[in-house]
Amino acid sequence: MKMAKEREKAAAAGGEKKVFLGVVWNCAAELKLLLTALLILCSVATVLQFLPSRFTISTSDLRFCISRITTTTTTTISAAAALSSLNSSSSSAAHAASRLVVNPPPPLPASPPAVDRDRVLENGVIKRVFNPYGSAAYNFITMGTYRGGLNTFAINGLASKPLHLYSKPTYRCEWVPEPSPPPSNSSKPITTVGYKMLPDWGYGRVYTTVVVNCTFSEPINADNSGGKLYLLASTSGGGDAKFDSTDRIQVLEEPKGSVDFEVFDPNSKPKYDYLYCGSSLYGNLSPQRVREWIAYHVRLLGERSHFVIHDAGGVYDEVLEVLKPWMELGYVTLQDIRDQERFDGYYHNQFMVVNDCLHRYKFMAKWMFFFDVDEFIYVPPKSTIKTALDSLSEYSQFTIEQMPMNSKLCLTADYGRYYRKWGMEKLVYKDVKRGVRRDRKYAIQPRNVYATGVHMSQNLVGKTNHRTDGKVKYYHYHGSIAQRREPCKTLLNVSETYFEKTPYVLDTTMRDVAWAVKKFELKMIGTRLQNTRQ
Numbered sequence: 001m002k003m004a005k006e007r008e009k010a011a012a013a014g015g016e017k018k019v020f021l022g023v024v025w026n027c028a029a030e031l032k033l034l035l036t037a038l039l040i041l042c043s044v045a046t047v048l049q050f051l052p053s054r055f056t057i058s059t060s061d062l063r064f065c066i067s068r069i070t071t072t073t074t075t076t077i078s079a080a081a082a083l084s085s086l087n088s089s090s091s092s093a094a095h096a097a098s099r100l101v102v103n104p105p106p107p108l109p110a111s112p113p114a115v116d117r118d119r120v121l122e123n124g125v126i127k128r129v130f131n132p133y134g135s136a137a138y139n140f141i142t143m144g145t146y147r148g149g150l151n152t153f154a155i156n157g158l159a160s161k162p163l164h165l166y167s168k169p170t171y172r173c174e175w176v177p178e179p180s181p182p183p184s185n186s187s188k189p190i191t192t193v194g195y196k197m198l199p200d201w202g203y204g205r206v207y208t209t210v211v212v213n214c215t216f217s218e219p220i221n222a223d224n225s226g227g228k229l230y231l232l233a234s235t236s237g238g239g240d241a242k243f244d245s246t247d248r249i250q251v252l253e254e255p256k257g258s259v260d261f262e263v264f265d266p267n268s269k270p271k272y273d274y275l276y277c278g279s280s281l282y283g284n285l286s287p288q289r290v291r292e293w294i295a296y297h298v299r300l301l302g303e304r305s306h307f308v309i310h311d312a313g314g315v316y317d318e319v320l321e322v323l324k325p326w327m328e329l330g331y332v333t334l335q336d337i338r339d340q341e342r343f344d345g346y347y348h349n350q351f352m353v354v355n356d357c358l359h360r361y362k363f364m365a366k367w368m369f370f371f372d373v374d375e376f377i378y379v380p381p382k383s384t385i386k387t388a389l390d391s392l393s394e395y396s397q398f399t400i401e402q403m404p405m406n407s408k409l410c411l412t413a414d415y416g417r418y419y420r421k422w423g424m425e426k427l428v429y430k431d432v433k434r435g436v437r438r439d440r441k442y443a444i445q446p447r448n449v450y451a452t453g454v455h456m457s458q459n460l461v462g463k464t465n466h467r468t469d470g471k472v473k474y475y476h477y478h479g480s481i482a483q484r485r486e487p488c489k490t491l492l493n494v495s496e497t498y499f500e501k502t503p504y505v506l507d508t509t510m511r512d513v514a515w516a517v518k519k520f521e522l523k524m525i526g527t528r529l530q531n532t533r534q
Contacts, residue, residue, distance in 0.1 A: 132240065137163070137206055139245070140233040141343055143352055145252040146359040149264050150219040154211060154359045154450070155194070155231055155251050158343055158352055160239075161208040164198060167238025171196055173214030174248075177227040178256065192216045194231065197451040197459050200351035206344040209351040211359075211451040211459075226256035263363045266447075273304040274385070275365035277357035279372060279454065280337065280348035281314035288534050289481045291322045292422045293373050295521040296513075298331050300377060300385055306365070307332045308357050312341065312348040322532060325525035354452055362446045370454065371400070371441035374481040375474045376424065376510060378403075388471045389443070396448040396462030399440040399455075401473045404431040406504055407480045409497070410488035418486055425514040426488055427477055429497070430507040440466075441474055475510055484534050 116129040137160035145155045153173065163169050171194030179187045194212040202208075212231065221227050229252040235245045262268055276297065298305065309315070309323065309332060326332040340349045354370060361368070367389055371377065377400065379388045392398050409429040414421055442456045451459040480487055490499065495506040521529070 136160075138343075139163075139169075139235060139247050140210070140231065140249060141207065142231075142249065142251055143340075144356045144360060145229065146362065147259070147264070148213070148359070148362065148450075150222070150261065151217070152213065152215040153220075153229060153252065154213055156211050156352060156355045156359055157209075158207040158345055158349065159210045159233075161204040161206060163235060163238045164208055164210070168236050169196075169238055170194075170234045170236050171212045172232040172234075173212070173216075174230040174232060175216065175220050175227055176230065177221065178225050180225065190216055190218070190220070199355060199451040199453050199457075199459060200346055201453065203346040203351070205346055207349075209345065209349070209355060211355055213450055221254055221259060224257050224259055224261075226254050226258070228253045268363075270363060270365050271304075272306045272365040274301045274367050274369065274389075275305070275361050276301075276307040276369045276371075277354050277361070278307070278309045279350040279370075280310050280312035280340075280353050281319075281373065282312040282348050283314050283482050284484060285314045285316075285319050285373075285481055286484055286534055287318040287322045288532050289423055289477075289483075290319055290373060291521075291529050291532050292424055292517070293376065294323065294326055294332070295524075296376055296424070296517045298326060298524070299517055299520040300379075302385070305331065306361075308361065309334045310337050310353050310357075311335065312353075313338055318533070322529060325528055329524065350454060354454065358444075358446055358449060358452045362449075365446060367443050368446045369441075369443045370452065371474060372481075374477045374479070375402075375441060376477075377472065377474050378509065379472050380470070383471070385472075391471060392465055392468065394463065395445075395465040396460050397442055397444045397457055398465040398468050398472075399442045401469050402438045402440060403473055403475045403507070404438065405429065405475055405477050405507070405510075406431060406499065407477055407483065407487055408489040409499060409504065410491055412491040412493040414488070415491060418488055422514050422518070423477060423480055423487060424475075424510040424517075426511075427480065428506055428508050428511050429492070429499075429504040432503050432505050486534065 115131055118129055119127050121127050139159065141158040142155065143157050145153060148154050155173075159169070173192050173194045175190045177187050177189075192214060194214050197211045197213065198204075198208060199211060200209045214229070214231075228250055231249045231251045233247045233249060235243070237244055239245075294307065297307070307326070311334060315323070315334065320334075323332055323334060327334060337349075337353060340352070343349065345352065358368065369377070377385075379385055405427050406429045407427055410418075410426045411428060414426050418426065439455055444452065444457055444460065445462070448462045449457050449460040451457065456464070497504050
């Protein structure tokens with residue numbers, strides 16, 4: 001009995017040994033793979049000790065590598081185990097298991113560039129080094145690119161002001177036609193030198209306005225087959241004399257059949273007689289003042305006029321409500337340009353904005369006006385805007401004299417009825433101080449102008465007229481457009497006065513036309529804006 005029990009114990013022990021050996025034997029491939037992976041990892045760690053100091057692998061890289069090896073090993077073990085079990089069932093299952101694929105790990109990130117270090121020269125001099133990082137300003141920022149004719153284009157945007165002030169950056173233009181079948185050579189790129197203009201008179205800040213004119217020696221895209229225009233903007237060593245950095249920028253694409261060449265015919269009649277290009281509108285503008293301004297000028301310039309308004313943050317909901325009726329009638333186009341605030345240029349980048357308007361609508365208007373929303377153009381009663389401008393048709397540009405109006409002085413007779421009166425009605429005292437140089441605004445025939453400014457253009461072909469006093473002028477209500485409260489601070493009942501050391505005289509010119517403007521607004525858009533607030 002005792003002998004039988006001992007035999008049973010020996011048999012059980014032998015069985016356990018056989019099971020253990022069976023498990024080890026079945027997992028031998030997996031153990032070999034795991035041991036091989038550990039051996040490779042240890043070898044890599046040993047080799048790293050002998051590499052130069054500039055070659056580094058961060059802790060995060062090492063953890064990533066280990067995680068990938070572990071994932072790969074686990075996947076392979078699972079696949080091998082599945083294959084082993086499937087071999088005992090059927091050959092088709094084994095074939096399916098053999099198709100398991102493990103994605104390779106992604107490549108390691110590139111090492112950072114080497115950094116120069118100070119060193120001692122053979123003559124004992126310490127050689128200092130300078131390592132640049134980042135960029136203080138963009139080389140070029142585009143707003144728009146437009147055709148100026150059959151062979152010419154205008155590229156409008158911003159560029160680094162220090163680069164243009166202290167260096168000599170250059171521009172080239174390249175036209176790349178759409179590919180055409182042989183033996184045609186129309187697919188060959190054409191290049192020309194870009195002529196740059198800086199129309200902001202040095203007022204730029206971090207960025208300055210740049211207009212690049214690209215005029216080619218032959219018509220571009222004459223068959224209307226399409227193509228792309230590139231600007232090659234080179235720093236010419238500005239910023240870093242060691243490098244001549246050039247950016248190749250696609251600034252325009254003309255799809256096949258997209259160009260209407262008839263608009264460039266000098267005998268073609270433009271869509272509008274008069275087009276207004278507005279500067280950047282920003283701040284807390286008065287909806288009521290904007291209401292008066294747009295109604296007045298639509299009436300003055302007539303049915304064949306259009307107004308382009310640029311919103312730099314000033315067209316909030318109440319101002320938009322005032323513009324909306326005129327937008328619906330087709331008199332106003334509103335452009336949201338708030339993103340230009342990212343780039344620090346002069347006065348909300350208004351020089352770039354007006355130049356974009358010039359080239360965007362260059363062939364859509366006979367005359368183009370540039371003035372602000374607190375300024376009102378005026379022609380004498382016995383003439384019209386048409387007769388006045390027809391008499392100036394021989395000029396490419398004329399400037400307009402300013403009539404500065406006080407934004408605080410009002411008539412005693414209006415007391416108690418302010419809320420019924422428009423600003424142009426109640427602000428009736430004109431500054432008549434002599435010997436003061438006052439800003440002028442202007443109008444141009446846009447086809448003769450290459451670049452423009454805020455108060456006049458200096459890049460044009462043709463004559464300029466500065467003596468238009470008896471034909472056209474403008475009333476300027478400085479500061480009133482941003483005044484949301486009642487403007488009248490001082491009431492007077494005199495025709496002449498001194499206020500804050502400045503002489504003023506009573507001028508009711510705009511007051512006298514206010515009733516006709518109100519009537520015109522009512523006829524055009526009804527009573528939609530009757531409840532507009534200051």
